[in-house]
Amino acid sequence: MQNLRQPLQPRAEQHACGDCPIRHQAVCARCEAEDLALLEAAKVFRRYAPGQSILRAGDRMDFVGSVLTGAACLMHLRPDGRSQMVGLLLPSHFLGRPGRDHAAFDVVALEETELCCFRRAAFDSILERTPRIGQRLLDMALDELEASRAWLTVLGRKTAREKIASYFIMLHDHDRRLDGADRDAPSRVTLPMTREQMADHLDLTMETVSRQVTALRGDGLLQPVSARVVDLPDPPGLRAVAGG
Amino acid sequence: MQNLRQPLQPRAEQHACGDCPIRHQAVCARCEAEDLALLEAAKVFRRYAPGQSILRAGDRMDFVGSVLTGAACLMHLRPDGRSQMVGLLLPSHFLGRPGRDHAAFDVVALEETELCCFRRAAFDSILERTPRIGQRLLDMALDELEASRAWLTVLGRKTAREKIASYFIMLHDHDRRLDGADRDAPSRVTLPMTREQMADHLDLTMETVSRQVTALRGDGLLQPVSARVVDLPDPPGLRAVAGG
């Protein structure tokens, strides 16, 4: 069993918070210099390979942390073997839950992924002394809750075509949130997952994903560059297809 | 437009926190006497009729609060008119979001519903002075997030039959959380919604809901007493059908 205590990858090179790519989006976003010093002293970078298990449902969680680079997913495995991807962890997202010992879902790295981790005990004590971090965490949790509820609409009320469009728009928008560029300008997204994993996330089959990607390419809304890289020539058009 | 500032129902009779039905499940669960005094001074009960709108998406939210009795739902309305119920507010659930002015979703009372409300400004200042409440709120938000993610599996990977079973088990389990009784013992649940609203929540059609309820009755897992009251003679059996 692999978890945060047993990274299989070589120890990640650790950077200063000053030039952190997620400095102003993550749990530390509202920290002042003094708060940051506390976090900086406690942090440890961890690196995971694609497909590597970061946590398993029920595991003791000794660490919490932020996704720095890469992507991971939360998986809900059912007793009968069926599984559903119930969340995506992209750079700046927080992993772990203060006040809860065991993981609720499996967490799997989708691609090469770096985490900025804090030992649970250390993080909890920083939380106590630094209300700003607790507030930020609450805010992020409520954002995630809103996103998860909005995703219910994607799974529940959208057609296969709309789901695929919604998925690409979500990736595009998350990139724009990090780089601040124009949301309507053409862009290139790198897919963090295989067709099969997309199918899992969108509650479709791999075949339907494939067919709908082909269809959207035919409509000029997606322009595959390679299997994992896709150009979006017309984000507003794609957003319209995504519908809401 | 109706919202928390304009309840159409007569002013609700207000009770002391001491004999509150959700005293130990709501946001105030971990409050000591002194914290409770602060909340008690700021609280106002509100009552809503079935079908009444409590909030509309985008509304300014001047109040936050807990559901005391009844049930309400969070609705996500899409531009094309399709809608999806993205959450259920049952007794003890919290409504509203500190640090956010506008509502993300519509909130509609499903049945006669009482809320224990606090003016946003007052609540925010209590939050600041009472870290226990902030912690409890974070904990509840993370519980809701987990529930919402688990519901993704219901919508995404379950058959109509499994969805119906999951729905009844969810209601049964929420009742058991409030009354502490045995989760495996036969019980009677009161449905807070019509077949059409159930369909909306489960992402099915009213017709499919009706057919599957009939089928589960045939299997001895549901025993309708009236349209809105159903006996569950065999919760473990129903839970098995719900599957995960």
Next chain:
DNA sequence: CGATATGTTGAACATTCTCAAGGGATGTGG
């Protein structure tokens, strides 16, 4: 180059939806 993993396309099938009709409770007015 051959092997394995990943992605695409095709055709038959199944679950659920849509459209349509009818049943049963409750309420209102005559």
Next chain:
DNA sequence: CCACATCCCTTGAGAATGTTCAACATATCG
């Protein structure tokens, strides 16, 4: 008390979206 209206629910038959099963294509990597 009955006729009628309304709302909610149930049942049926055909249609449709997405699935399943299967073959084939493409890519990556030893």
